Amino acid sequence: MTDVSIKVTDLTLRFPVYGVDAKSLKKNLARVTVGGRLGASTTGATEVTALSHLNLNLRAGDRLGLIGHNGSGKTTLLRALSGAYEPDEGQIEVRGRIAALLDLSLGIDPSATGVDNIRLRGRIAGMSSKEIEDKMDEIAEFSGLGPFLAMPMKTYSAGMQARLAFAVATAVEADVLLMDEWISVGDADFQKLAHRRLLNLVERAGILVLSSHDAGLLRLYCNKVMRLEGGVASEVKDIRRLDELLAAA
Amino acid sequence: MESGQHMLRTGRRGTLFEFSMALRDLVTSYHRRGLAWSLAWHDVVSRYRGSILGPFWITISMGLMVLGIGLLYAKLFGISVAEFMPYVAMGIVFFGLMAGTINEGCDTFVQASSMLSQTSLPMFTFIWRTVLRNLINLAHHAVIILGVIIFFGLWRVMDVLPAVGGLLLTIVNLAWISMLAAIASARFRDIPQFVMSVMQFAIFMTPVFWKPDAFPDRHAFLTLNPFYHMLTTIRAPLLGQEADGLSYVILAIMAVLGWALTFSVFAITRRRIVHFL
CATH class of the missing domain: 3.40.50.300 (P-loop containing nucleotide triphosphate hydrolases)
Structure with a gap:
């Protein structure tokens, strides 16, 4: 095993939300025929920022626990690390065989x-x-x-x-x-x-x-912990300081 | 660089970079071609699981259609069965490949959404899956082609090489059309319906069931129909006739231009496709 590492620099991920309507051609065709003014208000895809300016450096031996409320970006981060989501800004570099x-x-x-x-x-x-x-x-x-x-x-x-x-x-x-x-x-x-x-x-x-809501589990398996809050990450802290992070909620 | 050992994902860095990433996706899909094959094979096996005849049911239904239309239309048009039956047989089987690859192309990414949203599998893998699946089906239906070739003694007159060339050109073209349909269908859910209507229309507008004798050679009605060129380059040599060289040229040009277009669209939309789903 060579140098296994995860390096995330200034990662920002936005999800365009295509409404049910936006998936239909009619809206987009209508935009062409009706003209830009009317169309712009109805078809512009809303964007949700799932992760913003996230930095993370992990090396062999690091066991990181992710905490945060539902929708705070934990799963999104995991999926980005697995290579499924492309960053909008910043970069993700993973060395080593990934299993998600x-x-x-x-x-x-x-x-x-x-x-x-x-x-x-x-x-x-x-x-x-x-x-x-x-x-x-x-x-x-x-x-x-x-x-x-x-x-x-x-x-x-x-x-x-x-x-x-x-x-x-x-x-x-x-x-x-x-x-x-x-x-x-x-x-x-x-x-x-x-x-x-x-x-x-x-x-x-x-x-x-590992993303989890179970503090006991995180203490057992992880040696580091990071908290996500609305797509913004805290610093990576030692697991012994988990309570601090939880208290910050 | 993109291997099981190293993964790099970055934000947009200009058009050239997007194209190189799209190319990397293509190369990775080639390295993992075994996966595309496994998925395609699994699709065929699972679709017909529990059925004794499996994909041969489609072959039988096609064979029945060939028999019916071959006999009836030969009578209606006043053409001999020996001439018309192999013509229709090949028309139906090869048009089946075209319609199948393009129609199923619409589902390619939609069907793979759960895999695309949590793995780094190359997207091209799923395009090959659709194409390979249809080739596996074609291999079953080839029984019909073999049947008419043997029964009507076409093996004495047929010219295999140009037919194989035509088939290869057709597959290359079908692949890009299928991929374009896949991307468009992921974004716009009306596309599958639209594509299906077009293919239904095309089966009657293309000389599948009828002979183009009523048209003068290179009539625009035929020349402008891409499916005509695909079909004729495969079918004519197998029937012991010579396909117009122009058809091969048109298919080759279409393949180059079509892939250039599709690859560009893919390079630009690649990051977004997983969010479309």
């Missing part, structure tokens, strides 16, 4: 079998066919689903689906791990297993960025 555990159901096809879903999800996560086949046994064993893996996922209970999704999502080799809420799925036994696996993953990964 933002949505367990990503790329899951309910009508496909468990095994097919493992393959598909693995491909999306960037594994080669060979890597997936190599890991298949391990994933299958961890999911604990045994013969059910040959059945379509829609026949699974919610807990079983979550187990499989979790097993695949966490099978990746990653240097940078992005998580939206600590994933807790399945029954008590599985939660213990899941917990251990995630810890293992976090230990192997150079950097963890």
Whole structure:
């Protein structure tokens, strides 16, 4: 593992909100035919600033917890770090293999079998066919689903689906791990297993960025913490000063 | 630079930079072509899961249409079945490829919205997914083509090479049209309906079911129809006729201009596409 790092400089992200109307051609055509004055007031896409002038530097060994109210930009930041959103200003540079555990159901096809879903999800996560086949046994064993893996996922209970999704999502080799809420799925036994696996993953990964509302969880896993408030980030502080940040709310 | 190991995302830095980022997206999609293939294959498998014949159902329905129209129109137009049936068979199958690739292009990004909004997968991957899916379907329908070639003894007269050339040019053109439809449909939800109407109109305006004999050679009605050139460059050689060289030229020019346009649109809108969805 070379120098794993996240470097975010002056990141600003704005979301244009295209209203339902704006998605229809009529409005845009109307603008052309009716003329600019009327159109300008009705079709201009509103922009929401999701993140503004955010700076962040993380190196191997950093485990950053993100706190903040709903809509404060935590998920947006995670998605930007995963490379899905392009910055409007500033830049994001991530060195190392990224694994984003933002949505367990990503790329899951309910009508496909468990095994097919493992393959598909693995491909999306960037594994080669060979890597997936190599890991298949391990994933299958961890999911604990045994013969059910040959059945379509829609026949699974919610807990079983979550187990499989979790097993695949966490099978990746990653240097940078992005998580939206600590994933807790399945029954008590599985939660213990899941917990251990995630810890293992976090230990192997150079950097963890975890967004959570649970202060206890953050204390347990993170060594740094940052607070987002309306898209504006606080300084990155040591986890021991979490209370200060929470109190500032 | 864009690899599994290093990711750089920046704000706008001028047009040239936007084009280089678009190019990087294209190159990355090439490096990860296995993913596009897996997704396309999965689409076909999952669409027909639980069905015994799978995509061959479409083949059967196409075959039925070929049989019906081939016999009926041959009678109505007073053309021999041996001449008309292979003509219609190829028309229907290859037009199916065109209509499928373009119509499904409208869904390309909309369908992939959850993946696009939380991974850094190249956008071109999803374009290839749509194109490859339609090629997989074509491979099934090729049974019909093979059938008429064998049954009507066309293998004695057909010229495969120009047909393959025509098919390649057609695919290159379909890919950019499909991509343009994908971008436009992500932004404007009326586009899919519009595209569907155009394709429905095109199937009757293009010599799929009828022969263009009533028109003098290079009549504007045919020359201005891009689907005519796509179809004729594939079909004529397979029927043992020579396709007009002009059609190949037009397709080549269309491919270059079309890709230049589509790539420019992509370079400019690339950052916004994920927000359109």
